[in-house]
Amino acid sequence: MPTAQQASTGRRRNPATRAAILATTFDVVAELGYARLTIEKVAARAGVGKQTIYRWWPTKGALVLDAVLERSLGPGEPVDLPDTGDLEEDLTAVLVATVEEFADPAFDRALRGLTAAIIEDPELGQAYRERLDEPMRELKRRRLRRAQEVGQLDVDVDLDLAVDLIFAPVTRRWTERSGDLTPEGVRAIVRHALRGLAGSA
Template identity: 45%
Template sequence: MNHLNSMEPGPRPVTPPGPDVSRRSGRAHKAILAATRELVAEVGYQRLTIEGIASAAGVGKQTIYRWWRSKAAILFDAVLDANSQEDGSVELPNTGDVEADLRLVLRESVAAMVDPDNDRLQRAITAEIQTDLAVAGELVRRLLRPQLDATQARIAAGIRDGQVDGSVDPGMVAELLFGPVFHRWLLRTGDLDDAFADGVLDLVLTGIRPR
């Protein structure tokens, strides 16, 4: 008998798992967005470069170009990431009191716009969308429109509850609420605070309460 052939096979060597590419890509993606925000705050958008982002994030330029076509596109995703709206979902509170809910939303919007960490980032993307129509379209679709639609839905619920007059256009009311806030932030025409947000809401409510 051939004893070599009759021997039971030994345990196979365990192959160590390879690197988790998806996890590594996720870390690199987050690092690039974080580096973009930090550099915009430090040097401004005009001096922001792909090379600088790559160096700060610890990745190669080709990694960045694999995901984004321009620094404007990176900036846009950095804004979305900062606002925790990557999936575009927005949900407004519904406590049953439309005035209280809209007041909370407006105040939170004001706080986000004047936050020093966000202000320069938001101004950079606002300037960029004046010439980059592709980024402008994405900004509306993924950031502004979800907020307006959610506000419109809350106002429509207020109509159903008898707290808002049935003749009003919920979409127009949503624009009336956020328009003055954005105008004051963009042009720096005065203080942007809770008092201003409350004043805007009170004026709008005067026009939309049931007659």
């Protein structure tokens, strides 16, 4: 019976091997940080040849991006934002879940390392925008667009600006390690942002 390493020697990805590599990558970057992570360390811990990793992920940044996406979103495309009819509660629930994810020390360290790498690596930044940022922004715009359609937001609101007004403060507080990154702080952010965006609605 072939081992996981042997099964992945062709061009086609073996799902079990891929999952093991990404899980190991996340563990290594959470433990050692992005700067100290190497393909060799990941390969050794995952029990695969480093050539297998390089064949599937050409750079360390691409590997860590996939590992973070896998841990955060799981396989497949991001799911839609909740729509219970209560816009404030729906957005608050999404941001509270984000805060809880940020509070996980392993995820926090992995994401901070990836964020720093994105700043320095334009290609990695482009991949991040295409694979995570823009798909998520579209889900957020879609939820706000539905709110416009039922009169919860002013019809003239620029939805891209609205996304920034609602979600960017949480990212800024996380970046700055602010102490007010709490569910109560998130609720206040959403409440004040929506108060301004409601306008004549």
